[in-house]
Amino acid sequence: MTNDNTESDSLTRRQYVKAGGAGAATLAIAGCLGGGGDGDDDGETTSPDDGGDGTTQSGDDNGGGSGGELEIVHWWTAGGEEDALQAxxxxFEEEYPDVTVNNNPAPGGxxxxxxxxxxxxxLNEDPPSTFQIWPGKALNTYTESEVLVDIGDSVWGxxxxxxxxxxxxxxxxxxxDYVAVPLNIHRLNNLFYNVSVLEDAGVDPGSLDSPSALLDAMExxxxxxxxxxxAHQTQAPWSSVQLWESVLIGVAGVDVYQDVLDGNVAANEDAVKEALQLVADYSEYFNEDAGSVAWDEANSGVIQGDAAFLHQGDWAAGxxxxxxxxxxxxxxxxxxxxxxGGVYHVVTDSFVMPTSNPSPDATEKWLRYCGSVDGQERFNPIKGSIPPRTDVPDDEFGPFLTAQREDFENSDAQPPSIAHGTGVTPEVKSNVEGAFSSFNGSWNVDSTYNELTNAF
Incomplete structure (x- = not known):
């Protein structure tokens, strides 16, 4: 497996960790799609010198001056996520009133x-205008099948x-080639808590210096x-995968975690098993309905004072x-x-432009808006994320996200995620999810370790 995510050096905000790379299972669709849909047309465009700042040049859109319909497929249906997308x-509609938006969610873990x-x-040659996807290795399935438009000139000015x-x-x-527009950066290694519950228990969160100390606090x-x-959910594997990722970094450090991403699971057997055992131990303190609720339903326990801790990306703050x-x-x-501490475990969302696109002009407008200051300033404070643009003002972000931006800038390492697709290929991610689907039911460390050695 090719992996470019081997660096763990201290990085500044402008040196944010590279999470690209090659190698993935490929859709059997290369060559299946017909002509057209390459995003190049005589409609409204933004020149490379102007792209991404929310300004446009006049011209016809999808024929006859109509902006057309933009179908957006995404998985944001929970709490602040849905509100952020709506914002x-x-x-976008204020900027481009000629485009009709078809908001088409596809919820799922x-x-x-x-x-x-x-x-x-x-496969059926009926793609939406755009869809949400993690950038980096998660894109490999689509880039290797050549079903994403190169937007380097039309969008990435x-x-x-x-x-x-x-x-x-x-x-x-x-x-x-540029094929995606990221619009946020999430931190995955957060431990959220209800202040009153911890005070009632006499637990000082600032004293928790290791994953085993967290286990003691839960006891x-x-x-x-x-x-x-x-609070946790186990009906889908991803929450336990990301919890294991954070525990692994907590017990063994970023270098070991990066080595595991490179496929060297057996070389780090003790650390991998220790992290799995701690997650199994944590499971004794999960909510009883963990197997039947979604993450946001579990998080409601923290809001209502019925649960103490939640490990989750900072979308929970939304x-x-x-x-x-x-x-x-x-x-x-x-x-x-x-x-x-000092680690900013990264999750990023983006939008792309599939080939055979039903509304290329409207899609380019959407992607340019997602890459603009205005779009990222509206979206990220509600979503609970920080912007990938360096020039978005702090004014709308509030104390939590302002602190997150500072933590990002001061972080020593910014590793990519397994559970959220930036650090491994889709094939490896699917294999890991399979291992954790079994783990969520059995909490069997040895069998899960064996599956993980094969997963990479």
């Missing part, structure tokens, strides 16, 4: 339902390229309160922001997952 769409729908539609973090640009062009919460020590009478610093707080 993005509203800003970590994009699983969306992948199935998109690949089926591409000079202004936009200058404003974006270097590593994010690299993630947007895993096969050389204390179980004995001192009626609250669930950790749900907290949307909740009534649940204030940052007073009702909820967070610390880096124990043992991962």
């Amino acid at each position: 993005l769409v509203e800003g 970590a994009g699983s339902a969306l992948d199935t729908e998109i690949q089926s539609r591409i 000079e202004e936009m390229r200058d404003a974006y973090l270097e590593g994010v640009k690299q993630m947007s062009q895993p096969a050389g 204390t919460i179980a004995s001192e309160t009626d609250a669930t020590p950790m 749900q907290y922001k949307a909740a009534e009478d649940f204030e940052f610093g007073t009702d909820w707080e967070h610390v880096p997952f124990p043992g991962t």
